[in-house]
Amino acid sequence: MPNKIRKLPDSGDVQVPIGPQHPSLKEPESFLLTLRGEKITAASVRLGYNHRGIEKACEERTYIQDLYLIERVCGICSHAHLTCFVQAVEEIAAIEVPKRAQYIRVVVGELERIHSHLLWLGVAGHEIGFDTLLMYSWRDREIVMDILADLAGNRVHYGVTTYGGVKRDITPEQIKDVLKAVDTLEERTKYYIELAKNEETIIKRLSGVGMLKHDDALRLGAVGPTARAGGVDRDTRRDDPYAAYPEMKFKVVIDDHADVYGRTLVRMGELMEAYSIIRQALTNMPEGVFRVRAPRRIPAGEATGRYEAPRGEDVHYVKSNGSDKPERVKIRAPTLANIQAVTHMLEDRYLADMPIVVAAIDPCFSCTDRLIGIKDLRTDKKQTLDWDNLRLSGIKWYQKRGVDFSRLNEKLKRSFK
Amino acid sequence: MKTPGKILMQVLESVGKKPATLNYPQEKPPMAKGFRGKLKFKPEACVGCMLCTKDCPSGAIQIKKLGEKQFQCEIDLSKCIYCAQCVESCARKALEYTDEFELANIDRGKLKIVYSAQPPANTQPPTNVQPSTNAQPQDPTQK
Numbered sequence: 001m002p003n004k005i006r007k008l009p010d011s012g013d014v015q016v017p018i019g020p021q022h023p024s025l026k027e028p029e030s031f032l033l034t035l036r037g038e039k040i041t042a043a044s045v046r047l048g049y050n051h052r053g054i055e056k057a058c059e060e061r062t063y064i065q066d067l068y069l070i071e072r073v074c075g076i077c078s079h080a081h082l083t084c085f086v087q088a089v090e091e092i093a094a095i096e097v098p099k100r101a102q103y104i105r106v107v108v109g110e111l112e113r114i115h116s117h118l119l120w121l122g123v124a125g126h127e128i129g130f131d132t133l134l135m136y137s138w139r140d141r142e143i144v145m146d147i148l149a150d151l152a153g154n155r156v157h158y159g160v161t162t163y164g165g166v167k168r169d170i171t172p173e174q175i176k177d178v179l180k181a182v183d184t185l186e187e188r189t190k191y192y193i194e195l196a197k198n199e200e201t202i203i204k205r206l207s208g209v210g211m212l213k214h215d216d217a218l219r220l221g222a223v224g225p226t227a228r229a230g231g232v233d234r235d236t237r238r239d240d241p242y243a244a245y246p247e248m249k250f251k252v253v254i255d256d257h258a259d260v261y262g263r264t265l266v267r268m269g270e271l272m273e274a275y276s277i278i279r280q281a282l283t284n285m286p287e288g289v290f291r292v293r294a295p296r297r298i299p300a301g302e303a304t305g306r307y308e309a310p311r312g313e314d315v316h317y318v319k320s321n322g323s324d325k326p327e328r329v330k331i332r333a334p335t336l337a338n339i340q341a342v343t344h345m346l347e348d349r350y351l352a353d354m355p356i357v358v359a360a361i362d363p364c365f366s367c368t369d370r371l372i373g374i375k376d377l378r379t380d381k382k383q384t385l386d387w388d389n390l391r392l393s394g395i396k397w398y399q400k401r402g403v404d405f406s407r408l409n410e411k412l413k414r415s416f417k
Numbered sequence: 418m419k420t421p422g423k424i425l426m427q428v429l430e431s432v433g434k435k436p437a438t439l440n441y442p443q444e445k446p447p448m449a450k451g452f453r454g455k456l457k458f459k460p461e462a463c464v465g466c467m468l469c470t471k472d473c474p475s476g477a478i479q480i481k482k483l484g485e486k487q488f489q490c491e492i493d494l495s496k497c498i499y500c501a502q503c504v505e506s507c508a509r510k511a512l513e514y515t516d517e518f519e520l521a522n523i524d525r526g527k528l529k530i531v532y533s534a535q536p537p538a539n540t541q542p543p544t545n546v547q548p549s550t551n552a553q554p555q556d557p558t559q560k
């Protein structure tokens with residue numbers, strides 16, 4: 001794919017690459033838009049700029065070490081990925097997770113959803129030039145971050161879930177703190193819903209932008225709020241309940257706007273549901289142990305974990321061979337399911353809508369990136385590069401252009417030894 | 418009523434309020450209880466089972482045997498991800514986390530922390546604890 005602006009000879013349309021650096025969000029991904037004037041006539045996306053090889057790395061590490069690697073698939077849905085993976089492993093090893101642990105997983109999971117949706121609200125505000133909203137929603141997000149730090153010991157990678165339960169119990173004082181924080185957050189969310197329904201700037205800017213109707217959402221395999229805003233009534237928490245969700249009463253929020261405005265309303269609605277779920281879980285939390293012993297070696301078998309992450313359904317496949325390391329791990333993050341829909345949403349819209357349309361699926365590109373195979377277009381030969389060769393070819397590429405990084409490279413290599 | 422500028426009231430309400438941010442580093446935030454910060458090692462409790470080294474996801478912790486029931490722990494703060502798996506793996510409670518979080522350093526060597534057991538009086542000091550690694554031998558019992 002050529003990474004430069006070019007004019008298409010037959011139609012006179014112009015192809016413009018957006019990204020891979022900073023294509024609206026601060027994560028690298030490359031979009032190629034074909035423009036006729038200000039209008040986008042075609043769009044395509046190219047993944048692979050943030051590939052970290054996590055699936056492969058999982059196979060090289062023990063199950064215990066994988067807990068921390070899997071958590072780092074995403075900084076925002078760390079609990080979602082971890083719990084999804086752990087659920088799959090627990091299924092293989094037939095570990096019976098205590099009730100109390102299931103409840104704690106739900107509480108942390110919903111707190112994470114609150115944190116993620118408030119974060120999204122701020123990002124969306126920023127993308128439409130409404131930075132006041134960004135400042136306020138992120139200020140309020142601090143409340144939930146503090147609560148998570150208090151429950152888990154860290155603001156971002158909580159590390160709450162582990163095989164056979166959770167690592168930390170919730171004390172009665174913490175329950176009180178969480179309930180208090182949830183009350184404040186609920187007040188604030190009501191205000192944001194009020195704002196979203198009455199603030200004309202938001203309504204005008206988001207309505208009709210990034211349309212993804214019900215049938216298209218199904219056809220393109222969209223998940224999470226992106227699909228639910230188009231009226232797709234799907235939620236793993238209800239359809240294939242895990243942890244303590246079978247005992248929770250909640251509504252799956254759907255909307256029929258099918259645009260970015262609809263996605264905003266769905267996320268705000270989900271916040272209100274999350275508060276209710278947290279209250280139910282905390283008040284009905286059963287007594288008892290919060291962790292059972294799990295073996296270090298997992299018996300041979302395979303399982304798939306499903307989890308409704310804030311961005312949509314997350315799927316982890318784990319295959320074990322009886323050793324203490326998994327044989328295969330496969331991660332399908334929600335952004336991978338939603339990214340196809342983005343190209344559809346961009347078509348026939350203005351170029352200026354691109355940032356908010358991309359941001360509206362709440363993408364997480366590093367979760368999504370996959371291995372890149374290099375194919376020489378002239379000879380049709382395929383090639384795979386390992387780290388050292390990749391570095392070497394980078395150095396050569398720059399040397400041809402008069403910049404020599406080889407000495408710096410040597411120095412860095414030495415200092416990292 | 419649908420009007421622009423709805424958020425203006427919020428903005429005006431905030432005018433007289435104190436900022437939501439902290440004046441760090443003058444003002445230090447209290448760390449959450451159970452915050453996972455820099456690790457601490459108690460040499461007298463360690464039995465050298467090496468489970469911490471085996472389970473550490475980033476290879477940040479090394480245990481060396483100095484002598485009979487004498488163990489030294491070396492933690493590389495630049496590798497440690499503060500996950501506290503080692504604390505969990507240690508059945509002897511020889512490791513614990515503290516709430517120390519200001520660990521940045523421009524000298525890579527200073528990020529290696531060695532907790533060493535006091536060598537028994539009648540033996541030579543171990544040769545593998547050297548100042549050349551820029552490590553700061555610390556005795557947690559004197560802290």
Ligand code: SF4
Pocket residue numbers: 456472473474475476477478492496497498499500501502503504
């Ligand atoms: S806290 Fe985690 S990364 Fe750090 S030494 Fe312990 S196990 Fe290793």
Ligand code: SF4
Pocket residue numbers: 462463464465466467468469470480506507508509510511512
């Ligand atoms: S797990 Fe505990 S007892 Fe075992 S080597 Fe590590 S610190 Fe020592």
